[in-house]
Amino acid sequence: MSSLGALPGAVVDDGVLAHLGNPLGEQRALRAGRALAPLGARAVLAVTGEDRLSWLDSISSQSLARLPAGVSTETLVLDPHGHVEHAAGVVDDGESTWLLVDRARSDDLLAWLRRMRFRLRVDPQDRSETHAVVAGTVAAVAALTADAVWHDPWPGVADGGWGYAHAEPHPGAERDWCEAVVSRDELDALAAAAARGERELAGALAADALRVAAWRPAAGEVDGRTLPHEVDWLRTAVHLDKGCYRGQETVAKVHNLGRPPRRLVSLQLDGSDVLLPEPGAEVQAEGETVGRITSAARHFEEGPIALALVTRTLAVDAPLTVVAGDETVAAAQETIVPPDAGRTVAVPRLPRLSRRR
Structure with a gap:
């Protein structure tokens, strides 16, 4: 990320381009397809070998054994109790299966994958030294020379999946998001073009704000005890009818009986200049x-927003407050996962809250 750090106004934190001086303007440009966002927090793993797809199918939550080349999907690695350990965007090019994962967890995931090879013809590798991830709209990413392109399936409901959020329309319904796997040389060329004023870039703050507004779960929503049901991840990352994998019994039980112990909500925070809460900040109702908070952002249209995991029994219309630094901020909740979400529960469609002006 050193070439990006040399750009005027660039703020780089731990190898991640946070912004270039105007995070709200970068959001507009990114959503409109004028800008691209280098995602330094993403790592690139690749699995080669004849057994790669059937092997990944057997150890993760998505049906991958017959994944066609060029088709994008998403999968989760769960612990034996069904809690999310890793999430990966998945696309196969006919020779390699590319996994786009959270950089902070990539070493642990790679080590686990290597332990699970046994005698199968698979070879998991970390390609992050030679490759990077650059994101944007389909049209914006098409201008890049990429080894693979992952099209985010959110918020569609994949074959074998199940959507819990019933807002109409879903806030991610028009989400146009791709992540391209490019060489480090291509990333340097992109930075050079941006320095000459020929390309427009956006930082991670802009990309994350668009994600939070679309109710899209990611690494921030995983805390060691997160179930896929709690964050509506059955929608894109779980196949409920595929064969056995680690954690499947819990996935099936919670879905069939309903009532995951927690549920994801979207929060609109009161005040346009409110201090954003940090992940882990308390959400309170009547002082309890x-x-x-799992993720928070300042959106260019909606103002300060957040995602939060709350107890299942919390009333869907309960007034909430959030602890942000030394402040306590009022928050309006919007239901993502209903309290009784599951296969047998009929949930009415819920209207969205009006957008901020």
């Missing part, structure tokens, strides 16, 4: 802690 009922959940914690």
Whole structure:
């Protein structure tokens, strides 16, 4: 990321381009397809070998054994109790299966994949030294020379999946998002073009704000005990009818009986200049802690927004407050996962809250 750090106004934190001086303007440009966002927090793994797809199918939550080349999907690695350990965007090019994962967890995931090879013809590798991830709209990413392109399936409901959020329309319905796997040389060329004023870039803050507004779960929503049901991840990352994999019994039980112990909500925070809460900040109802913030952002249209995991029994219309630094901020909740979400529960469609002006 050193070439990006040399750009005027660039703020780089731990190898991640946070912004270039105007995060709200970068959001507009990114959503409109005028800008591209280098995602330094993403790592690139690749699995080669004849057994790669059937092997990944057997150890993760998505049906991958017959994944066609060029088709994008998403999968989760769960612990034996069904809690999310890793999430990966998946696309196969006919020779390699590319996994786009959270950089902070990539070493642990790679080590686990290598332990699970046994005698199968598979070879997991970390390609992050030679490759990077650059994101944007389909049209914006098409201008890049990429080894693979992952099209985010969110918020569609994949074959074998199940959507819990019933807002109409879903806030991610028009989400146009791709992540391209490019060489480090291509990333340097992109930075050079941006320095000459020929390309427009956006930082991770802009990309994350668009994600939070679309209710899209990611690494921030994983805390060691997260179930896929709690964050509506059955929608894109779980196949409920595929064969056995680690954690499947819990996935099936919670879905069939309903009532995951926590549920994801979207929060609109009161005040346009409010201090954004940090992940882990308390969400309170009548002075009692009922959940914690998982992600927060300042959106160019909606103002300060957040995702939070709250207890299942919290009333969907309960007034909430969030602890942000030394402040306590009022928050309006919007239901993502209903309290009784599951296969047998009929949930009415819920209207969205009006957008901020």
